[in-house]
Amino acid sequence: MSRWEPGARRRLEKAAFELFAEQGFAATTVPEITARAGLSTRTFHRYFADKREVVFGGEDVPAEAAQMLADAAPDDEPLDLIMTSLRTFAETRFEGRRDELRMRREIVSSDPGLRERDLQKRETVGKVVHDALIARGVSATQAALLAETSVTLLYVSVQEWLARDDETPLADIIADALNTLRSTLA
Amino acid sequence: MSRWEPGARRRLEKAAFELFAEQGFAATTVPEITARAGLSTRTFHRYFADKREVVFGGEDVPAEAAQMLADAAPDDEPLDLIMTSLRTFAETRFEGRRDELRMRREIVSSDPGLRERDLQKRETVGKVVHDALIARGVSATQAALLAETSVTLLYVSVQEWLARDDETPLADIIADALNTLRSTLA
Numbered sequence: 001m002s003r004w005e006p007g008a009r010r011r012l013e014k015a016a017f018e019l020f021a022e023q024g025f026a027a028t029t030v031p032e033i034t035a036r037a038g039l040s041t042r043t044f045h046r047y048f049a050d051k052r053e054v055v056f057g058g059e060d061v062p063a064e065a066a067q068m069l070a071d072a073a074p075d076d077e078p079l080d081l082i083m084t085s086l087r088t089f090a091e092t093r094f095e096g097r098r099d100e101l102r103m104r105r106e107i108v109s110s111d112p113g114l115r116e117r118d119l120q121k122r123e124t125v126g127k128v129v130h131d132a133l134i135a136r137g138v139s140a141t142q143a144a145l146l147a148e149t150s151v152t153l154l155y156v157s158v159q160e161w162l163a164r165d166d167e168t169p170l171a172d173i174i175a176d177a178l179n180t181l182r183s184t185l186a
Numbered sequence: 187m188s189r190w191e192p193g194a195r196r197r198l199e200k201a202a203f204e205l206f207a208e209q210g211f212a213a214t215t216v217p218e219i220t221a222r223a224g225l226s227t228r229t230f231h232r233y234f235a236d237k238r239e240v241v242f243g244g245e246d247v248p249a250e251a252a253q254m255l256a257d258a259a260p261d262d263e264p265l266d267l268i269m270t271s272l273r274t275f276a277e278t279r280f281e282g283r284r285d286e287l288r289m290r291r292e293i294v295s296s297d298p299g300l301r302e303r304d305l306q307k308r309e310t311v312g313k314v315v316h317d318a319l320i321a322r323g324v325s326a327t328q329a330a331l332l333a334e335t336s337v338t339l340l341y342v343s344v345q346e347w348l349a350r351d352d353e354t355p356l357a358d359i360i361a362d363a364l365n366t367l368r369s370t371l372a
Contacts, residue, residue: 078370079370079371116302116305116306119302119305119306119309120302120305123305140346141342141346141363141366142366142370144342144345144346145338145339145342145363145366145367145370146367146370148334148338148341148342149335149338149367149370149371152331152334152335152338153331155334156327156330156331156334159330160326160327160330177327177331178371180327180328180331181331181332181335181371182368182371182372184264184265184328184331184332184335185265185335185364185367185368185371186368
């Protein structure tokens with residue numbers, strides 16, 4: 001087996017997700033995943049520390065969010081900044097992956113350790129957005145409220161997008177969610 | 187020692203919080219807590235399953251929130267229902283306990299297991315609010331957004347209230363936070 005396996009990461013992810021769906025996350029071992037993918041355990045560990053990382057792995061969402069917010073024009077209004085970032089995020093990270101993300105959601109909800117990590121991830125994203133807003137001079141309370149609200153808009157919209165079977169883009173669902181929230185709070 | 191110790195719960199809580207502050211949560215044992223409180227380990231276990239429960243214990247916030255929402259007038263607007271409940275909650279559960287809650291916050295942030303449980307608790311409260319809104323006929327998206335937002339308003343306001351040294355009531359900080367959020371999203 002050559003050291004470089006083209007598409008190895010995707011093959012490992014596909015094999016892992018199939019096995020998680022068939023027999024559960026807890027019951028699946030790394031050797032089972034590599035056997036199904038036709039790759040070695042050594043190759044697995046070039047990409048993932050453990051099987052949990054396959055579920056969340058390879059995607060440093062907080063770091064990407066921080067970069068996106070740091071790159072934005074300095075005079076953007078805070079809400080515009082958030083909505084532009086959420087749209088970009090939806091288009092680059094979610095669109096076209098709905099089936100995979102549905103399967104991922106099932107796996108996460110089946111395992112307490114994964115649910116816990118999902119909550120922590122969500123909290124970390126909120127902190128990154130909060131710190132970016134503070135760095136732009138937004139007041140403490142406004143930054144805290146807007147950071148939490150941006151995470152809420154994303155998570156609630158992703159749930160709706162995963163539940164729908166039409167082709168409405170996630171970015172449009174997020175924009176609608178903002179309008180719904182505005183009218184709910186009016 | 188009599189079976190019934192007046193004020194035993196409060197004495198155990200006070201002793202535990204003092205020890206957590208002095209030597210850390212992880213280093214503190216149940217026998218140390220009971221020795222400081224002058225009570226037996228058996229008495230401790232009449233009130234708390236373990237030392238972690240002293241931090242979160244005795245307060246079934248999700249159940250209380252569910253009851254409060256179920257008792258509300260059936261024709262209240264969703265936002266009025268939420269804001270009335272938050273005000274009642276602030277007045278009955280937070281006001282007058284600021285120093286104790288500051289100490290509690292320090293202990294929770296010092297320990298990963300407690301931080302995790304705090305996140306889970308927050309998620310559970312959100313679910314309770316969500317289910318109560320759904321039961322009142324609020325649409326799925328609106329219920330999800332408003333449930334998350336009510337948790338955001340409470341947590342962000344509590345942080346601000348704990349950080350302040352004036353006597354502004356928490357309920358007023360929550361009402362101001364709603365106005366700040368409205369103008370941020372406008």
